Amino acid sequence: MSEARGAGCTETAERLDAFVEGGLEGPERERVASHLETCADCRAEVEGLTALLAAASELPREIRSPRDLWAGIDARLEGETVSRRVIPALRVAGLPRWALAAAALALVVVTAAVSSVLTRRWDEAMALKLQRGGDAAATAPAARPDPPLDAEEARFLAASRDLVAGLERQDLTPETMAIVRRNLAVIDAAIAELHRALRKDPGNGDLTRMLLATYQRKIDLLEQAARAGEG
């Protein structure tokens, strides 16, 4: 995106993620849509993001978390005569468990892949810094290339979209939903700040890694909320 773009572009760019994810409503959505009609750059950005989201939706969804204590407990309890009734206050309504599970599994795929990238980069960068001691050059970028931001980001967006859709169909209490919304707003504000910083310095691998780590926290929060809603 060009630095020379106008204030309308800057304002819109901060909302494009939410626009593509379907998270904007009413006048806010209309403002972005209206801007897109007149701005080819922003339209191109939306098209690119939409295409990435579509590609990300093809991710495999059949990996289980390596440590799922509940699965073990459930198996051991299978056949017991204990009531399996779901507690009403937190029951899952209108959403098949397989759908939640599918979203969670997609999440595990994304989480595992990106965590691996982030952890590796963090470890390498810190190892280099600590090994090289006082050498200012020790802060040079890690040996491996930066992860492709757009693709990684698109995967996170797809996973968070699935989880948000799942949460909307769960019968979470208003108090729980308020906690989720409050903290999502905190994370989204951080993501917007990191986007702005990356626009100033697009090649900064540390910022890229921080952005992806912040997306990871968003996914973690949504996943945690989904677990809170399970009976």
Add this chain to the structure above:
Amino acid sequence: MNVQTPGGVASLASALALAALVMGAMPARAQQRIERGARATADATIRIYNLSGATTVTGWDRDSVALVGTLEPGAGRLYIGGTGPAIKLGVESPSGDGAPRAARLEVRVPRGSVVWVKAADASIEVDGVEGGLDLYSVTGAIRVRGAPETVRAESMEGGITLDVRAPWARVKTASGRIQLAGEIGDLAATTVSGAIRVAASRQARARIESVTGPVVVSGRPSRGGAWEIETHSGSVTLELAPETDAEIAVHTFGGDVRADLGRVVSRRQDDLSGSELHIVAGTGGTSIAVRTFKGAVTVGVRS
């Protein structure tokens, strides 16, 4: 009371009816205390549901589970099922949209049990269990003491406090405060907006993450440990013991950095990459990496 007159008979009838009503109503209003038990293996898997009130789980040296439940009227039905290797217990809330009523569960389990507890606003307290722990709440506080094999504790808004000796722990909140002490071999603590405070001792590997919540690490990290602390805008404060041996790498894009411990071996700052600081305290040996986007970083000696 005169029972010879029609009016007197009526009065007596009214009094009896009232007494019957009062007596009938009393048990419904009073708390209900229930005691149950079940045989269990020494490493039984135990699943506990109690949404509102409090759940206390204590490990003991018997191959059985003992449950004492105190239920408010309308709290629902206490149940316990299973035997031997797998036991499930808790409070089944009545159907309806009303808020769940409080129940207080005191559960004794074999010390080596694997315990899973689910709560909403109920607090969860676990002491003396040496198997794995999986603990989940929405707003209820979680507190763990003892030497569990693993701990996974999550709360959206409740505070989580661990004072444990455990090889592995994962702690997560949205906005709940996290307070950790003891010896945790492999620790990960994550929050969005809650505060995290860790008393460092023998953590071999610790990863602390927050978005806006402040992080405080105090004490003397053991030699050979590796700490990674990352926040977006949350401040990071290291209050380390004067005798700490550590290599500390700080990187912040926009936060202030202040270091009063050890010697600075390199420092770099520019508008785009922010500030980087490399400090060695004592003879090094423990790696502490701190990274923030704009959170302030303070490295100091614990007073």
